[in-house]
Amino acid sequence: MTSSPNPVLVETWRGDAIESFHRGAVAVVDADGALLASLGDIDRPVFPRSAVKALQALPLVTSGAADAFGLPDEALAMACASHGGEPAHTQRVAATLAAAGLDETALECGAHWPSHDATMRAMVREGASISALHNNCSGKHAGFLCLGCMLDEGKDRRDFLRGYIDPAHPAMQVVTAALQATTGFDPANAPHGIDGCSIPTFGIPLRRLALAFARFGSGVGLSPEHAVAARRLRQAVARAPFYVAGSDRFDTRVMERLGERVFCKAGAEGVYCASFPDRGLGIALKVDDGGNARASAVAMAALIEGGVALNDDEARFMRGLSDAKLSNWNGITVGRVEAAQALRGLALG
């Protein structure tokens, strides 16, 4: 907390005044590591949380697991997903596990109610109970389990897989190695934490996260295997964007609209990462205060507006996300959440 404060990225207005505001940092990097634009402290390590699921999914492809188990685009998108627990999501994860001869009891992510309201209500009405399939990370965990199956050298499969969330498990070691190869972070000297779904998470500077996503979007700077896998994951998400988030969710809506021109992925605590492949750019941002997803999504929307070639309709669509109305319980518009000037003025390369 000794460095100078980060700039304001997002403001919320009520009536004629700013009610709240969110500070944070942004890094825009190309695949050669050149810093093209930035705001705030991009060298402080941040836990990227779910924003790097796509990087953690690379070994699912490079190990041969995706082919061995015949995983379709939807399954690959779910390996990169923070999903809402809608029926199509949980069914898809169950199918991935079944393809590997497993079921939901192999998942070690813990259970929580679907974040998709209508699904949660339908389950409550029917007296249904939740399982690890409903955890927003279950697709990622199913991917880890498929990867683990490829690493098992003849032991009992379930025995080998048990504890796959541990940093020392062979599957998690391969996942961490992919994160290291793409970001160049140093696990020995990075802050260590445990994620919401119990896997390890490491503190990585935004500058390095942005570099990894520039690489992820272009293939430049990746090993040939990672480059092929990155392209396959990006295409899978672009073809099946519902599976990376869900109904009415930012990442799904944006990628449904813009296809392969943007890969973007939210993480908890205000982190967002993105690739703009046409421009060769990688983006990483974190809102300091974290807990409020409204701010990080609005910031990412403004960066997409500034960094991706859009036609008029697309630009209007994105502006609706970077300058969003706030309504109250009577449906009256009472304010808005919008990207601050510092962010709008950022020249992206």
Add this chain to the structure above:
Amino acid sequence: MTSSPNPVLVETWRGDAIESFHRGAVAVVDADGALLASLGDIDRPVFPRSAVKALQALPLVTSGAADAFGLPDEALAMACASHGGEPAHTQRVAATLAAAGLDETALECGAHWPSHDATMRAMVREGASISALHNNCSGKHAGFLCLGCMLDEGKDRRDFLRGYIDPAHPAMQVVTAALQATTGFDPANAPHGIDGCSIPTFGIPLRRLALAFARFGSGVGLSPEHAVAARRLRQAVARAPFYVAGSDRFDTRVMERLGERVFCKAGAEGVYCASFPDRGLGIALKVDDGGNARASAVAMAALIEGGVALNDDEARFMRGLSDAKLSNWNGITVGRVEAAQALRGLALG
């Protein structure tokens, strides 16, 4: 956004690193208006939202409505409440309305699902639908309607009450006058907004909000009628703290434990106000980023620890709220949310 950044009030830790942090401002004032301690910009107008419901409830008592309709402590506590929509809450609001010859159709706050999860699930299971009674502000609105009944000079009661949420309605004018009398803010020059429940909200500096709560807790500086009403409201909440928030909620838990030694009330967007009557102090704080209630509650807990005489058990209880564990979906402790050094070091008068 031109003033210097506010200090960090609350930090969240994950593993061995700070993951997110919340800046904000705090004012601690006595009833003479002396500023005893502060952090950050306490002169920027902030929308106090639900944190000033107790001030807005003063006319319910001074108008004679509380006596005319025989309102018990529970009803007065609910006039100051942001409640969870539990059955006892909605039943109590319905009873208050019935005492004035009204029902829920008179409420103009809009409807939302109860924030109390178990209540919401029970309603979904039973196929129940929501009404304005479930709005967290319905107790306050029932109070406004009771007040309005005292102001009606012979018109049809329902006709007169219709539109009571409008700034120009006689009932809302009396409510705004109470806010003006206690805080000394100037409605003509304050920022104007519409609250979540559709009543007007005004931007008021934390310094003035703290003064109002020093007055609310001590009676000093209030009109004799407001002083009597303030004492009655504080005692009502201390006797019926469940009705000011609900099960497992911060304000209810703290006032159940500390009784009349603390009156505290959360508002949306990171605002908290409190009176420490034994010390003659009023407190007002706002977390800049607003949307995350975790930060404002932790900050208020630290201020209560520093400003209220507590025995060892009470101090341990409060420390559990100002330095709170974060657990993940597997129940593993992954971090904590805690008051930052600047807040801990604040000498409260």
